[in-house]
Amino acid sequence: SANVTRMKGYISKLQSTFTGAVRAEILLYHNIFKKKYNDKQNCRNTASGLVRKKNGIGSGDLNLVFYDAISTSDEVIFQNEIHKLKWLKQENFPTIPTKIVKTPQEVINLREDIMNNKRDTLEYDIDGLVIKGKAIDLEDMKRTKPMSQIAFKFQAEVIETKVLDVEWSISGHNYTPVAIVESVRLMGTTVxxxxxxxxxxxxxxxxxxxxxxxxxxxxxIIPKIESVISTPAEAKDIIAPTVCEVCNTNLANEGTRLYCPNELCSKRIYHRLRKWIKKLNIKYFSEKLILKPLFESGRISAIADLYSLKISDLTxxxxxxxxxxxxxxxxxFAVKEIPLAKFIGAFxxxxxxxxxxxxxVKAGFDTLEKIRSSSNFQISQIDGFADLSSQYLLDGIENLYPQMRDVLNTNKITIKGVKKMGGKLEGKSFCFTGKLETMKRAEAEQMVREKGGEAKSGVVKDLTYLVTNSNEPTAKYKKAQSQGTKIITETEFLELI
DNA sequence: AGGCGGTCTTATTTGCAGAG
DNA sequence: CTCTGCAAATAAGACCGCCT
Structure with missing residues (x-):
């Protein structure tokens, strides 16, 4: 049923994206282009690109925009194009041409004309056109690939070269083939x-x-071998490796991926360390100069080891x-507190x-322990999960739980508490002391958390309420009094919630 | 202390594949 | 579509070591 809901969602999105004549027109362009060029790569949903000034900086290109230019005001944040705003603020930034078109044939003619005649005379580089409806839908524009616009790319420039060798690049446990070709200049770069x-x-x-x-x-940007022109008789076959060069385990070849199945292969362990550094955005923890040498010398072999490092280890x-x-x-060490989702994601x-x-986490499994003790069935009920993904998560947590505890036990990094937004007790904190009459303390604390409040075990700075049924001047009572924390009874607490 | 050169990191782009 | 992860090329900037 989750799938049916999802499907219905997509269909209604598609239906509402384009209406009436505009919808019909755009779909028509799409189909005509698909047929004419028989290439889905050159005709697709796309984020509208950027201008790349000739001899300018960076990369990216701007597609010409039909109908209406996209809004360039600062409020519009494009998921993939934050830096676009930076560019648009530059002086002498070229004006983006727009044109209103009425028929599909007009688009085809324009594309041919711009691609073959005008492209080289422009002061900026472009790689295609974008056609879009008149209305600007900000929600849609935030998508990686907005549904309300379609790109018609120009024909890619191709060049001849020769394959000299194939390397098998290892990242984590995956082996990826990379062709080494005779260097050629292509569209301004050496490939x-x-x-x-x-x-x-x-x-x-x-x-x-x-x-x-x-x-x-x-x-x-991305070099791609399109096709083989010819292969001489003496050419050598490309042989995929059969054993892992690190741990000697037989590789698994599934055709779409070649990988080392050994869970304990040190390449995997190193990859995990690398991922941690990357995910937590720890800058200048140099991979080549610091991480790899420390790993190879045996100084670090798990994430927790990172937190015992001293300057002298690095120098x-x-x-x-x-x-x-x-x-x-x-x-x-600057990263002291991270959300649970990031913690797990970095593992x-x-x-x-x-x-x-x-x-x-949002589905209520908001601690490591709750996720760990949940079932495949429970996780697979969550949108985005089914049997496989649930099992990946649960197996992963089970295998890595000891390591996760090790990291937390260093006390150098903690998991940020999950705050429920919009609860009645949002922003309020409670400390319970003494015996409660109608419930156990743990239950009371749970109630507080469920309503969005925080339960503290001691009278801390800025505590909102101390809940107690007695007037005994205990340490907690006195501290609460001295710092101005409100002291309430169990009955008053129950009235509050 | 400052310049130079080599090495490394960072940020940027799209494509592809698999699961949902 | 959405999310995840890994490919390549390149410029700019950070850093180290060496020389003056």
Whole structure:
């Protein structure tokens, strides 16, 4: 039923995105282009791109916009284009041309004309056109790929080159083939490598070492081998590795991915450390200069070990001096409190990131222990989860739980408490002392949390209420009195909630 | 102390694949 | 579609070590 709800949601979104004539027109363009160019890559939903000034900085390109120009006011934050605002504030930024079109043929003619004649004379680079409806839908614009606009890309420039070798790049447990090609200049950059994604792609292309190939840059950036032109008789087959070069385990080849199945392979352990540093955004904890040498020397073998590092551990490393060491450790220890979802997301559980975990937290599994003791069925009820993802999460937590505890036990980093928003007791904190008559203390504390308040075990600074049925001048009572915390009885507490 | 050069990090883009 | 994760190229800026 969750799937049916999701499907219905998509359909209603699609129906409301375009209405009447505009919807019909855009779909018409889409279909005509698809047929004419027979290439879904060159005709797709897309975020409208950026202008790249010729000889300017950075990358990205701006598509011409039909109908209406997109709003460029600061309130419009494009998910993928924050830096666009930075660009638009620059002086001499070119005006973005717009044009109102009436027929599909007009779009096709314009595309041909701009691609073949005008493109080179513009003061900025473009790689295609975007067509969109007249209305600006801000919610839609925030999507990675807004539904209310379609891009018609220009034909990608291709160039001939030769495959010299194939390397198998290792990241975590995955082995990814990368073609090393004879260096060629393509669209302003030198291309010498191109990802081959997975073993299947090599087969599909019938690629061998020595093959002459056409190479392009998809989206102006990513080198891509489009096709094989010819393969000489003496060309060598591309042989995928069969055993892990780190732990000697037989690799699993699923065609779409080649990986080392050994959970304890040290490559995986290192990858987890790397992910932690990256996810917590710890700057200048240099991978090559600090993390890798520390791992290889055995000084760190789990995330918790990071938190026992001292300056002297780093300054003994090659090319690391006081300056960098201090900076790296400062940045590491500066992260003192992170949300549960980020904590789990940084533990490198396959297919489980921060956003997915956040859904679990929002569904009420708001502590590590609650998630750990939940069932596959419970998790799979959450939107975005089914059997597989639930199992990835639960297995991951089960395997890593001891390591997670180790990290928390360092006391250098804690998990931020989950606050329920909008509760009656939002922003208020309670401390209970003495015996309660109608309930147990733990139950009372639970009630407070459920209503959005905080339950404290002691009379802390800024505590809102001390709840007690006695007037005995205990330490808690006296402290509450002296700092002006309101002291209420159990009955008054019950009235409050 | 400051300049120079080499090395490394960071930030940026799109494509692809799998699960939901 | 959404989310996750990993590919390549490049410029700018940070850093280290060496030289003056």
């Amino acid at each position: 010498s490598r191109a990802s081959l994604a997975n073993p299947n792609l090599i087969q599909d292309l019938r690629l061998k070492i020595g093959s002459e190939v056409f190479i392009s840059k998809r989206g102006d 003994t490393l090659d090319r690391v001096k006081e300056n960098l060491a201090q900076k790296a450790l400062n940045n590491l 490198d559980i396959e297919n489980i990131g921060e956003d997915l975990t956040q859904r679990v």
